Amino acid sequence: MHKILLVEDDARLASLVQSFLQQQGFEVRLESRGDTVAAACQSFAPDLLILDLMLPGMDGFTVCRTIRAWFQAPILMLTAKQSDIDQVLGLELGADDYVIKPVEPRVLLARVNALLRRTQAASKSDNQELQFGKLKLNNSAREAHYGAELVELTSYEFDLLWMLAKHAGQTVKREAIHKQIIGREYDGLDRTVDVRVSHLRRKLNDNADTPFRIKTVWGKGYLFVADAWND
Amino acid sequence: MHKILLVEDDARLASLVQSFLQQQGFEVRLESRGDTVAAACQSFAPDLLILDLMLPGMDGFTVCRTIRAWFQAPILMLTAKQSDIDQVLGLELGADDYVIKPVEPRVLLARVNALLRRTQAASKSDNQELQFGKLKLNNSAREAHYGAELVELTSYEFDLLWMLAKHAGQTVKREAIHKQIIGREYDGLDRTVDVRVSHLRRKLNDNADTPFRIKTVWGKGYLFVADAWND
DNA sequence: AGCTGCTTTTTATAAACTGCTAAAGTATCG
DNA sequence: CGATACTTTAGCAGTTTATAAAAAGCAGCT
Numbered sequence: 001m002h003k004i005l006l007v008e009d010d011a012r013l014a015s016l017v018q019s020f021l022q023q024q025g026f027e028v029r030l031e032s033r034g035d036t037v038a039a040a041c042q043s044f045a046p047d048l049l050i051l052d053l054m055l056p057g058m059d060g061f062t063v064c065r066t067i068r069a070w071f072q073a074p075i076l077m078l079t080a081k082q083s084d085i086d087q088v089l090g091l092e093l094g095a096d097d098y099v100i101k102p103v104e105p106r107v108l109l110a111r112v113n114a115l116l117r118r119t120q121a122a123s124k125s126d127n128q129e130l131q132f133g134k135l136k137l138n139n140s141a142r143e144a145h146y147g148a149e150l151v152e153l154t155s156y157e158f159d160l161l162w163m164l165a166k167h168a169g170q171t172v173k174r175e176a177i178h179k180q181i182i183g184r185e186y187d188g189l190d191r192t193v194d195v196r197v198s199h200l201r202r203k204l205n206d207n208a209d210t211p212f213r214i215k216t217v218w219g220k221g222y223l224f225v226a227d228a229w230n231d
Numbered sequence: 232m233h234k235i236l237l238v239e240d241d242a243r244l245a246s247l248v249q250s251f252l253q254q255q256g257f258e259v260r261l262e263s264r265g266d267t268v269a270a271a272c273q274s275f276a277p278d279l280l281i282l283d284l285m286l287p288g289m290d291g292f293t294v295c296r297t298i299r300a301w302f303q304a305p306i307l308m309l310t311a312k313q314s315d316i317d318q319v320l321g322l323e324l325g326a327d328d329y330v331i332k333p334v335e336p337r338v339l340l341a342r343v344n345a346l347l348r349r350t351q352a353a354s355k356s357d358n359q360e361l362q363f364g365k366l367k368l369n370n371s372a373r374e375a376h377y378g379a380e381l382v383e384l385t386s387y388e389f390d391l392l393w394m395l396a397k398h399a400g401q402t403v404k405r406e407a408i409h410k411q412i413i414g415r416e417y418d419g420l421d422r423t424v425d426v427r428v429s430h431l432r433r434k435l436n437d438n439a440d441t442p443f444r445i446k447t448v449w450g451k452g453y454l455f456v457a458d459a460w461n462d
Numbered sequence: 463a464g465c466t467g468c469t470t471t472t473t474a475t476a477a478a479c480t481g482c483t484a485a486a487g488t489a490t491c492g
Numbered sequence: 493c494g495a496t497a498c499t500t501t502a503g504c505a506g507t508t509t510a511t512a513a514a515a516a517g518c519a520g521c522t
Contacts, residue, residue, distance in 0.1 A: 422482080
């Protein structure tokens with residue numbers, strides 16, 4: 001059963017959509033203000049976010065831009081704004097779909113399902129173990145081994161390594177690391193993540209001058225290299 | 232960068248969309264019949280399929296149903312059929328988006344990008360390796376090797392080289408490079424891309440001590456020469 | 463409570479990278 | 493030829509990153 005967070009300030013429409021989606025078997029939570037969406041995403045952890053654009057507190061575009069850095073699930077913008085410019089803007093800000101009101105319930109449902117189908121297929125298995133060459137990570141014991149040897153990591157070092165390894169081959173943004181592991185918004189100045197990466201690199205015998213295991217992607221974030229763990 | 236298979240039987244419209252997408256840095260292949268799409272998907276292995284519904288040979292719905300079982304990349308249906316029923320049917324058959332013609336090019340582009348953004352994480356299609364003679368590019372490690380030697384590139388330089396190499400043998404416009412790598416519109420005066428190409432040429436020549444592999448196509452852009460990397 | 467040792471964050475600074483511009487020279491086009 | 497487009501070098505301002513070291517936080521212990 002999928003969880004949907006519906007952000008809509010028109011109470012009548014909101015309850016209509018909510019009950020329709022609930023009839024289709026979704027668990028739907030309502031939010032009527034823009035400035036509370038981020039908190040709701042964290043506590044409710046929806047599989048899909050349906051976002052109106054004209055909202056009290058904070059407009060939908062701003063909401064989208066704010067949470068996109070760390071919020072992984074698809075965002076469907078549902079709005080009365082018909083202009084192409086708004087549509088392009090919405091999609092470029094990270095929305096996955098943009099639907100113009102009024103919309104046939106069946107169409108909305110089909111689009112919701114299409115988004116969930118796509119993300120579900122992409123979602124990774126929540127394995128408790130990961131292995132890359134000689135590096136073995138065990139998330140239930142929270143231990144890292146290199147060959148036979150135990151690599152002693154602190155709690156947060158392990159969290160960081162696990163998160164990077166989970167996304168092996170793709171760059172992970174600082175914002176996402178901050179939000180997920182530290183649980184705080186990234187203000188653009190905080191160097192905590194850098195320091196942890198630096199510690200991690202030292203313990204893993206990587207060097208920052210020419211890193212080959214955990215790379216820095218300038219202006220983007222950090223990248224775990226999958227095939228660099230064989231000696 | 233990304234490969235798009237465009238299936239459209241109206242030749243004039245097809246070539247319009249094709250050239251527009253090519254200008255945006257996509258590699259676009261055209262298909263005008265429905266019954267040849269499956270074969271084209273296998274040989275061309277596109278990252279995205281844009282599918283018209285009314286096609287000679289086999290209609291778009293049937294194509295979609297046929298290939299969906301094994302074809303992983305997103306499918307965008309682009310059609311003149313406006314009815315909600317068709318839209319719901321298309322999405323339920325496995326399409327990821329359904330866009331009604333006529334459509335603003337910018338809107339189409341935004342939706343294409345949204346789909347690619349969402350699937351990029353899951354698919355390994357862009358985490359490939361490219362090799363031209365002694366030059367080997369690894370996009371998941373973001374490394375370039377010339378023979379056994381590592382060519383040290385900055386993040387920007389790697390992105391640029393990767394983009395040029397992906398389009399080996401065809402000229403890439405400054406506009407496309409600007410848009411794709413800097414993420415902003417090209418104003419026609421900015422020399423930034425030139426400067427970066429110059430840096431890249433130096434780094435590739437220093438290590439190789441051989442003539443240019445990245446050619447300038449006067450008035451058009453830059454061209455990566457595929458068969459010039461053997462010494 | 464106070465002490466201790468370890469972990470984590472903050473601070474500070476150097477270094478590297480990006481985006482842009484200027485300028486002088488070179489190449490191409492009509 | 494002049495006009496236009498491109499290459500290269502140099503440089504600057506602003507941004508981003510690495511890391512040492514100091515400060516703060518947090519168990520567990522007496």
